[in-house]
Amino acid sequence: MNDLRFAFRQLSRNPGFTVVAVIMLALGIGANTAIFTVVEAVLLKPLPYHEPDRIMVVWADNPTYNLGIHELPPSQLDMMDWRQRSQSFEQVAGITASLTDLSRDGGLTRIGAVSVTANFFPTLGVLPARGRGFTAEEEQPGKDKVVVISDALWKREFGGDPNFVGSSIILNNESRVVVGIMPPGFDFPRSAEMPPPYGLPAQSDLWMPVAGDAKFWQDDVNRQFIVLGRLKTGTSVASAQAELDAMARQATLDRPATHAGWSTHLRPLAMQVAGATRPVLLVLWGAVAFVLLIACVNVASLLLCRAVARRKEIAIRAAIGAGRARVIRQLLTESLVLSLVGGAFGLLLGVFGLKVLLALSPPGLPRLHEAALDGPVLLFSMGATLVTGIVLGLLPALHASKVDLTEALNSAGRGLTEGGRWRSHGALVIGQVAVAFALLVGATLVIRSFGRIVALDPGFAKSGVSSFELTFRGERYRKGDSRIAFFQNVHDRLAALPGVVGVAAVSHLPLGGRENVGYFVIDGMAAPRQGQEPLAQCRVVTEGYFPTMGVGLVRGRDFADTDATGKLLVTIVSETLAREFFPTGDAIGQRIRLKDSGANEWCTIVGIVRDVRATALEMKPMPGLYFPHSQLPNYWDEMTVIVRSATLGRTAGFENTLRRELKAIDPAVPTANFRTMEGLVSNAVARPRFGSVLLGLFAATALVLTLVGVYGVVAYAVSRRIRELGIRLVLGARRGELLRMVLMQGMGPVFVGLGFGLAIALGLGRFLASLLFEIKASDPTTLLCAAVGLAVAAALACWLPARRASRVDPMVALRGE
């Protein structure tokens, strides 16, 4: 109790020291609390499903396609095969995106919906809160007109009517019976939790059963289902993987045409959901741990300075009977009190930091809505605070407890200057410079990566293009002519709007979240081995798409109104496709066709356009194929209309104008997702931007703390060496020499710290690898810039006390007489 009282008294008597130390600790603990809150929600908290560790995502992969994505869906036949024959899984379920519009009060509302196999809910281990899930029977065509809806949709659209189960709703012009309502918070799957090209909704509000005949379930070519499996109790991931491997080998033997080169791999659902966010958060967590470490080192350094200044007090304590352990206990109590005060302010800062973090976070960061200062977060903060208190107090306490009583009690008697006592400070400076340098290198690498992604040419116009989706449904647009006429009408009306310079439509908007990848065959070329047919991203576009989208024509011609039904079927290919498959430059005039798909007649290549980074900016462009909508109007029911405007961006006014015009053309055609290419590009870089902004922020904090630390140590050293400096002046040292001496002595540990920091940065580089784009973790320019930057900043921090040292009055040496 006495220790505690004395500790509080010590802190209150040194308000400057206390305030500085508390600010540094609060910064470190606050940043850790904020990041841990997100880490806990996204990475550590179990998924809200029954025994979530048993839920796996089953992916297929075929590296020979070199798609840059290793998470490809298996075929329906694979899924059914696992469902029926696998001994490892209790349930195997499939999910696929479904564009769904709800008709209500004469209007249409786009709903985040997915089609699922009937056992989807049992696979997750979550049952509807009201009503029931799907029965196996409802996987049969005609018996599938049922849906389960989310609690949010039930409340939002249907007022939370307690008798709503059993009611009918109109989805995509069809009536379906609501058989169940899910518990609050259930919204799986979400697009941010799965690979980008599968078109899943940002939030799932509605589930409907997939119904198919035997032929559908035996389809071994199309790959459209994301497959989930629930492991049987006691089955390990490794044994399940081994079984799937064996089944894949057998499938290759039995069905080489569709399975040669394909493999399957399991991924725990929790890992899948965390996905690309995982490395970002882990790196950020590491970064804030570094910030806390630097803050601790700074405070430890301050405590060490105080311990030096308190040598006499400690010597007196020892002289009157305090043992070494007793002295350590006293000093540790002081550091713990300091860290507890810092921790309390840190927690407050953490609450604020979490708000900032949520504001900065990219759209769709998984499970972020679950982030809250709950029990585990408070426990973490408490733990961090206590560990901080012990760590930062231990070195100064041990140091102070070893005081030489005779020397300390008689220190005024001798004219010796202090010197050797600064080795501990030097070690602390080395430590914090090393950690700060590693952090600075990491942040610089991530920021440079981000800069490179931002500077990438996506292959299309990033600004001035707005888009919206529309869906053709029902008899009215069954025939291709009606769709062609519709788009002609859309073009004419929208092109007439003031400021609009181009209108077109495309089946799959670049960066729009959905892709259509198909096998293709080139006329006259030797047929590739089965399973190794080339793949291309396929798009159907209306006339004028390329200039409207800003995709440059490299050779040949654009689609024209002469490319109509009944005429020569034509296609335009991307540069990558032309380069890879027609290396001699003779692509124009060659014929190409899609295999096992809608456009499976020979099409003549009439043009080559620039590559487009369509799936993700940082993924290299795939071969691309474009078909004219006028020749394939029924190829795709969902189309995205793009409008290029010289003056209008995505303003509410412009969006309303577009809606009004479309309603005037046909109010029954559902429209949704009004977006701009600028917004899509911004979303595409949101994750690296989030990482680089936060990492930059933490590195800047670390740098400032380090500079404060270096300055503090050198300034304190100078203040304790006034006598020595005076002697040196008396002996003839010039002021410049003293300035240089203090600078060099201050910079010595900094240079050593840079050396250690280089080793740390190189050692930790592999953890950054997944966040880097076209830059290596050992990039010499980055290492050099960070080293020079830190050294210059540290030299400035040393220069101020060095200048003071050079201005010492030599008389001080004599005044001590």
Place this chain on the structure above:
Amino acid sequence: MSTAPQSPLIHLEGIKKVFLTDEVETHALSGIHLDIAQGEYVSIAGPSGCGKSTLLAILGLLDSPSDGTYVLNGQQVAQLDHSQRARIRNREIGFIFQSFNLIGDLTVFENVELPLTYRGLNAAERKLRATEALEKVGMSHRMRHYPSQLSGGQQQRVAVARALGGQPSILLADEPTGNLDSKNGDAVMDLLRRLHREGATICMVTHDTRFAKHADRQIHLFDGRVVEESAGEPAGVR
């Protein structure tokens, strides 16, 4: 009384030092006239606050006079800038302090070598001179020790060696025995006397009349003025 040399090593004329504190003028020195000849041993005595240390600081170019002329070895030095004063201090003056003022982080040898480093001498010459100086004070056998490993008397002998190493024109000693017991004090005074016999010019501030008598000439200060010369002919004092 000895005859004053033709050209004194130190010539002070009308030296004044005024400190301004809270708009109050304190006259630490009020017109000091003093000549010190080459090879002379002068002691300065007086009560606390009489201006002894201020005079020594001005003699050692650690402080500038408010008024007056100071000629050291034929050079006007009263109003030099910091850098010029540092250079002269390094070459012409050797200091011996009451509390030794050795640098704790440096060995005995390094302490003695330090002023020679500032002079820019090469390592071989520094080593030669420092070793000679340490031999002169009988401390060459402890040159690898640190000051904290020495007794007070030994530390003061090292401080004397440091002052001697640069072969200065004058040694300025400020209460050199003040922190020593009588035995060590006597030993240091014997050392100074021996150095004087060998030709060193010494100016010493001391309270101890016993040690003051070691000097050729004793100057008494009071209220910033020279009030008495108690031994020999006051050749250099007007």
